[in-house]
Amino acid sequence: MMRRIEEAGRPMKRTTTFLLLAPLAMLLLGTPSVAAGQTMRLVDPDSEPAEASATTGPSGTIQHSVRDGDTLWDLSESYYTSPWYWPQVWAQNPQISNPHYIYPGDLIRFQPLTESGLAAPGGERDIATKLEPTGPSVGGARVRFLPKEWNFQVYVRYVGFVTDEEIRAAGSIRYSREERKMLGELDEVYIDFERLPRVRPGDRWTILQLEDDLIHPIYKRKLGTKVDILGVVDIRAVTRKVAIGVIVRSYKEINRGALVIPLVPNFRSVKPRPNAKNIRGYIVDNYQNLLNIGQHQIVYIDKGVREGVEVGNRFHVVRRGDGIEQLKADAIKTLPWEPLGEIMIVETRDHHSTGLVLGNIQELVAGDVVEMRVNF
Numbered sequence: 053m054m055r056r057i058e059e060a061g062r063p064m065k066r067t068t069t070f071l072l073l074a075p076l077a078m079l080l081l082g083t084p085s086v087a088a089g090q091t092m093r094l095v096d097p098d099s100e101p102a103e104a105s106a107t108t109g110p111s112g113t114i115q116h117s118v119r120d121g122d123t124l125w126d127l128s129e130s131y132y133t134s135p136w137y138w139p140q141v142w143a144q145n146p147q148i149s150n151p152h153y154i155y156p157g158d159l160i161r162f163q164p165l166t167e168s169g170l171a172a173p174g175g176e177r178d179i180a181t182k183l184e185p186t187g188p189s190v191g192g193a194r195v196r197f198l199p200k201e202w203n204f205q206v207y208v209r210y211v212g213f214v215t216d217e218e219i220r221a222a223g224s225i226r227y228s229r230e231e232r233k234m235l236g237e238l239d240e241v242y243i244d245f246e247r248l249p250r251v252r253p254g255d256r257w258t259i260l261q262l263e264d265d266l267i268h269p270i271y272k273r274k275l276g277t278k279v280d281i282l283g284v285v286d287i288r289a290v291t292r293k294v295a296i297g298v299i300v301r302s303y304k305e306i307n308r309g310a311l312v313i314p315l316v317p318n319f320r321s322v323k324p325r326p327n328a329k330n331i332r333g334y335i336v337d338n339y340q341n342l343l344n345i346g347q348h349q350i351v352y353i354d355k356g357v358r359e360g361v362e363v364g365n366r367f368h369v370v371r372r373g374d375g376i377e378q379l380k381a382d383a384i385k386t387l388p389w390e391p392l393g394e395i396m397i398v399e400t401r402d403h404h405s406t407g408l409v410l411g412n413i414q415e416l417v418a419g420d421v422v423e424m425r426v427n428f
Contacts, residue, residue: 113161113162113163113164114131114161114162114163115159115160115161115162116131116159116160116161116162117157117158117159118154118155118156118157118158118159118160119156120156122154122156123154124138124141124142124148124151124154124160125138127141127160127162128140128141131162132162138151141160141162143427143428144161144162144163145160145161148160204323204324205321205322205323206321206322206323206396206398206408207319207320207321207322208319208320208322208350208398208408209281209318209319210281210316210317210318210319210320210399211278211280211281211339211350211406212278212279212316212399212401212406213266213275213276213277213278213279213352213404213406214260214262214276214277214279214313215275215276215277215401216274216276216277218276218313219262219277219311220246221246221247221313222246222311222312222313223243223244223245223246223251223257223295223311223312223313224243224244224309224310224311224312225241225242225243225259225285225306225307225308225309225310225311225312226242226243226244226294226308226309227241227242227308228240228241228242228308233307233308234305234306234307235299235302235305235306235307235308236283236299236302236305236306237283237299237300237301237302238298238299238300239298239299239306240296240297240298241285241296241297241298241299242294242295242296242297243285243287243294243295243296243297243312244293244294245294245295245312248290248293248294248295251287251290251295252287252290253287253288253289253290254286254287255286255287255315256284256285256286256287256300256315257284257285257287257297257312257313257314257315258281258283258284258312258313258314258315258316258318259281259282259283259284259285259299259306259310259311259312260279260280260281260282260310260311260312260313261279261280261282261307261310261311262277262278262279262311263277263278263279263280264277264278264341265277265278266278266336266337266352267336267337268334268336268354269334269335269336269337269418269419270334270419275336275352275354275404276404278337278339279311280304281303281316281318282302282303282304282305282306282310283299283300283301283302283303283304283306284299284300284301284315284318285297285298285299285300285312286298286299286300297312301318303318320398320399322363322364322396322397322398323364324364324365324366324396325362325363325364325365326427326428327365327366327424327425327426327427327428328360328362328426329359329360329424329426330423330424330425330426331355331359331360331361331367331423331424332355332421332422332423332424333353333354333355333359333367333421333422334353334354334418334419334420334421334422335351335352335353335369335395335416335417335418335419335420335422336351336352336353336354336404336418337351337352337418338350338351338352338418339351339352343417344415344416344417345409345412345415345416345417345418346409346412346415346416347393347409347410347411347412348408348409349408349409350398350406350407350408350409351395351406351407351408351409351416352404352405352406352407353367353395353397353404353405353406353407353422354403354404355403355404355405355422355424356400356401356402356403356404356405357400357401357402357403358402358403359403361397361400361405361424362397362400363397363398363399363400364396364397365396365397365424366394366395366396366397366410366424366428367394367395367396367397367407367422367423367424368391368393368394368395368422368423368424368425369391369392369393369394369395369412369416369420369421369422370389370390370391370392370420370421370422370423371389371390371392371414371420371421372384372387372388372389372390373387374387389421389423391413392412392413392414392416392420393409393410393411393412393413393414393416394409394410394411394412395407395408395409395410395422396408396410
């Protein structure tokens, strides 16, 4: 597992530009960002072995060469006077894919801790409560497919979904003066609206087509309906019964009967944002109805704004069990959670989110657990 994790992460360290043809997203990786301001003093360990294997670098950073028997828990106690700082050490060293496995000769950096990363400890219990998420934790550790300190940004096409309430409030292209079935740019259309008085000349609306229902794989309830964006219509006039519009953007063929909703951006740019909360949820589905989900695919998650999810947050996909054998629930509970992939959120709703798979080491599926951690 460790070899596969390391191989999955290594190529992403190069400065690279990717053009994603499906689902029309582009991932741009930049250069590493400058470290944040350092406000807490780093204490040299008192133990002789640690001193002998450590060197001091710029800005007070200490580089420790791992010796036989070292653990992040013990090293955190040596360098930061408390073992509960080990998550901060892990965060400072993205090359460590699993905090339970470090090997002699590995180099670990110890930097002065920042105020934003951790306040002065008031006790080990307080530190543990702040850093450790409740519920199942990732026994196999996080996999940083994209290192935390890198600047990058994602350009992704809107491939979300709409709720039943939004469908009921949507307009519908009922007729057209054009003598053809397929409509396109500069064609005039006549739109029926459920709430016609709210429509104004000059408004722009998104034209879409309904696709498959979005059903939660665990709770079996309908969350919404996936949509395909077809174009944009400009409202030119509103009569007592219909709105008259002109199609100003056409991404695909548009048929009579297509729905119209308030304008949504067809493409958006998203940058990573540090996670503010510990959140756990599920992958509900993916845009392309794939059985196995991989890198650069669009997925839907059952947590949203009301739960604290923001655009730019990153989740890790975790799973536990045996790779071949179907285990009983009691046996599965004895096994660690292993990280399989990373997802960045590109759009949020009240209780749902849309994300882009940044990387994975195994195929992901609907129903996989996703976990967001503070400050990642």
